[in-house]
Amino acid sequence: MISALSLLLLFQLTGEVLARYFDLPVPGPVIGMLLLFVALALRGGPGEELRTTSQTLLQHLSLLFVPAGTGIMVHLHRVADEWLALLLALLISTVVTLVVTALVMKYCQRRATEEESA
Amino acid sequence: MTPPISELWVYLSASPLLGLTITLLAYQAAFWLYQRSGANPLANPVLIAVSMLVLFLWLTSTRYETYFAGAQFVHFLLGPATVALAIPLYQQIRRVRAMLLPVIVGLLAGSLTAILSAVLIGRLFGASPSTQLSLAPKSVTTPIAMGIAERIGGIPSLTAVLVIVTGIIGAVGARYIFDALKLRDPAIRGFAIGIASHGIGTARAFQVNEQSGAFAALAMGLNGALTALLVPLLAGWLTAG
Numbered sequence: 001m002i003s004a005l006s007l008l009l010l011f012q013l014t015g016e017v018l019a020r021y022f023d024l025p026v027p028g029p030v031i032g033m034l035l036l037f038v039a040l041a042l043r044g045g046p047g048e049e050l051r052t053t054s055q056t057l058l059q060h061l062s063l064l065f066v067p068a069g070t071g072i073m074v075h076l077h078r079v080a081d082e083w084l085a086l087l088l089a090l091l092i093s094t095v096v097t098l099v100v101t102a103l104v105m106k107y108c109q110r111r112a113t114e115e116e117s118a
Numbered sequence: 119m120t121p122p123i124s125e126l127w128v129y130l131s132a133s134p135l136l137g138l139t140i141t142l143l144a145y146q147a148a149f150w151l152y153q154r155s156g157a158n159p160l161a162n163p164v165l166i167a168v169s170m171l172v173l174f175l176w177l178t179s180t181r182y183e184t185y186f187a188g189a190q191f192v193h194f195l196l197g198p199a200t201v202a203l204a205i206p207l208y209q210q211i212r213r214v215r216a217m218l219l220p221v222i223v224g225l226l227a228g229s230l231t232a233i234l235s236a237v238l239i240g241r242l243f244g245a246s247p248s249t250q251l252s253l254a255p256k257s258v259t260t261p262i263a264m265g266i267a268e269r270i271g272g273i274p275s276l277t278a279v280l281v282i283v284t285g286i287i288g289a290v291g292a293r294y295i296f297d298a299l300k301l302r303d304p305a306i307r308g309f310a311i312g313i314a315s316h317g318i319g320t321a322r323a324f325q326v327n328e329q330s331g332a333f334a335a336l337a338m339g340l341n342g343a344l345t346a347l348l349v350p351l352l353a354g355w356l357t358a359g
Contacts, residue, residue: 005198008198008201008202009197009198011201011204012197012198012200012201015201025266025269025346025347025350026262026342026343026346026347027261027262027265027342027346028197029196029197029198029200029201029261029262030200030262030339030342030343030346032197032200032201033200033201033202033203033204033207033339034204034339034343036201036202036204036205037204037207037208040204040205040208041208041211045208046205046208050205051205053202054202054205054206055205057195057198057199057202058199058202058203058206058321058324058331058335059324060145060149060321061199061317061318061320061321061324062145062149062162062163062164062317062318062321062322063141063142063145063163063167063192064192064193064195064196064199064317065164065196065260065282065285065317065318066141066144066145066164066167066168066171066189066192067141067185067186067189067190067192067193068193068260068278068279068281068282069164069167069168069278069279069282070141070168070171070172070175070182070185070186070189071182071186071275071278071279072168072172072279072282072283073172073175073176073182074182074275075273075275075276075279078249078276079279082244082245082246082249084243085239085240085242085243085244085245085249086240086245086249086253086280088239088243089235089236089237089239089240089243089245089253090236090253090256090280090283090284090287091287092235092239093231093232093235093236093239093253093256093257093284094232094257094284094287094288094291094314094315095287095291095295096231096235097228097231097232097235097257097310097313097314098288098291098292098295098296098310098311098313098314098315099295099299100227100228100231101224101227101228101231101309101310101313101314101337102224102296102299102301102306102307102309102310103299103301104220104223104224104227104228105217105220105221105223105224105306105309105310106220106301106303106306108219108220108223108224109217109219109220109303109306112219112220
């Protein structure tokens with residue numbers, strides 16, 4: 001577990017360093033994820049330890065959002081002033097994004113399979 | 119002689135131990151409720167845990183900064199967890215390769231929809247300019263969204279909250295929307311959840327189906343990168359009008 005955790009932190013650190021050094025708009029952890037993905041593809045898959053450690057970490061991904069979410073208490077004033085705009089923007093935008101993404105993908109996939117069978 | 123409770127509270131409220139402990143306890147209680155409900159999306163564990171914590175901090179008049187001094191150890195794990203998403207992603211590499219076109223087109227359409235619709239609807243209903251900017255990265259995972267908000271002149275901590283609420287809306291609502299649209303492919307369901315509602319949606323997707331979870335993780339990673347590129351480019355134009 002320790003070696004897997006070190007590996008994850010090492011990739012995150014590399015990502016952060018690259019992001020800062022080259023002033024990239026993409027955040028460090030995402031670069032770390034892409035690098036690890038490439039490393040896994042080159043090596044032919046994760047080892048047992050890395051797999052179980054990641055699984056443990058990702059199983060409770062929701063927990064990691066709790067501290068930031070609790071920050072809503074700092075913004076209660078703004079939320080109280082603009083609650084309608086915020087609620088409608090978040091609600092409608094999220095629903096529309098779900099629908100657009102899913103329908104566009106379904107359409108693309110159907111066209112691809114039709115071409116294959118044609 | 120035992121010290122009075124108030125002295126004990128002075129010690130506890132200044133120590134990071136309390137913030138960390140109540141975060142884990144609140145989450146465990148919330149997760150227990152979520153499981154007891156038969157994994158009902160309405161009993162979202164983040165929503166329940168956050169509500170309990172806000173209530174507790176308000177009742178004890180504890181400042182958020184004091185709480186966060188302890189909770190930051192949990193918050194920190196978002197970084198390594200984001201890196202760890204490479205593993206489920208790798209395990210779905212075949213399926214992703216077979217769906218490359220839908221994945222790319224879905225990513226572009228979804229990412230633009232998420233950014234533009236949030237800002238434009240916010241503006242339509244009278245959100246202030248800094249709130250509009252804070253809304254732009256709302257569909258990507260917290261650390262990325264906060265970074266983007268900072269870069270374009272939004273309010274990072276407000277963005278963090280908007281991101282969480284977006285995640286909860288997606289995690290709660292996705293099943294009903296997809297069922298109404300008769301969308302059954304777990305890969306497409308997962309990918310759309312990951313685009314619209316990042317890690318919280320991804321967490322929910324993993325709880326439902328392994329393949330949905332992997333596609334949600336892929337979508338969340340790709341959308342994080344794309345949004346980080348798109349929002350700074352669009353920001354000037356978005357706030358003009």
